[in-house]
Amino acid sequence: MTNLLINVDHVGTLRNAREETFPDPVHAAARCEQAGADGIVFHLREDRRHITERDVRLLAETVNGKLDFELSTEEEVVSICCDVVPDLATLVPERREEVTTEGGLDVTASRPRLNAVTDRLYGAGVDQVSLFVDPVPAQIEATAAVGANCVELHTGDFAEASTEAARREEAERLAAAADAAHETGLRVHAGHGLDYNNFSLFRETVPHVAEVSIGFAVMARAILVGMDQAVRDMRATVANAQP
Known part of the structure; x- marks a missing residue:
């Protein structure tokens, strides 16, 4: 069965918008796990727009399931990741002007740097290192070449497709990429x-x-039905979907 990891970044976004101490992403993560999530995802951005280093440290101490630390190759963030040693480190592209992550890494263009960071993460004790990429064969091949043992396929084009036909076309691209990765x-x-x-x-x-x-x-x-119900609904959606 497919594991469901819940990203709690947006809890931090809401908290930081008012420069408050709540809602707390750490508390939200605990509720997500209690409601059936298999783990927690967070992205520590260079500008700390949502998750902070305080959050990272507490999440590393309190999350019982799988912990996925999303990060760029920026030196300070890589050092923090190596220090907390999550179960999974997912390397993602990052631009300060973007609202959220837009597209996957260009692994072929950044291979030396990604190779060095991947080796460093393994050396720190991180068991799984993933690269977030578009469903493109060359990027899948490059992901394996830099030494990652996982790949996260960017599903944004699939999700944002404007017609059913376009969405099915994007799903087929993802399927081909998943086959290639496997x-x-x-x-x-x-x-x-x-x-x-x-x-x-x-x-x-x-x-x-x-x-x-x-x-x-x-x-x-x-926001509408409560964290517990929202997670349970997604857990049921993932569990009931047939491959």
């Missing part, structure tokens, strides 16, 4: 824009997906 020995993860409505098509089309990262959809529903 053949190279990479563990397949996926995320960005997956929600209660599009997940069934995604899962029935895309094979080999061991883990999905979902954040915004869950947090948006939680």
Whole structure:
């Protein structure tokens, strides 16, 4: 069964918008796990727009399930990741002007730096290192070449497709990428824009997906129905979807 990891970044965004101490992403993570999430995802950005180093340290101490630390290759953030040693480190692109992550890494263009950071993360004791990439064969091949043992497929184009035909086309691209990743020995993860409505098509089309990262959809529903119910609903959506 596909594991469900919940991203708590948006809890930090709300807290920081008012420069308050609440809502606390650490408390939200605990509620997510209690409601059935298999783990927690967070992205420590260079500008600290949502998750802070305080959050990182407490999440590392309190999360019982899998902890996925998303990060750029910026030196200070890599050092923090090496210090806390999450279960999974996912390297992602990062631009200060973006609202959220836009597209995957260009692994082929950044191979030396990504190779060095990947080796450093393994050396610190991180068991799984993933690269967040678009479903493009060359990027999958490059991900394996730099030494990552996982790949997270960027599902944003699938989620944002404006027609059913376009969405199915994007799902087929993701399926081909998942096949290619599986053949190279990479563990397949996926995320960005997956929600209660599009997940069934995604899962029935895309094979080999061991883990999905979902954040915004869950947090948006939680505002209306509560965190526990929102997570339970997504847990049921993931569990009921057929590959």
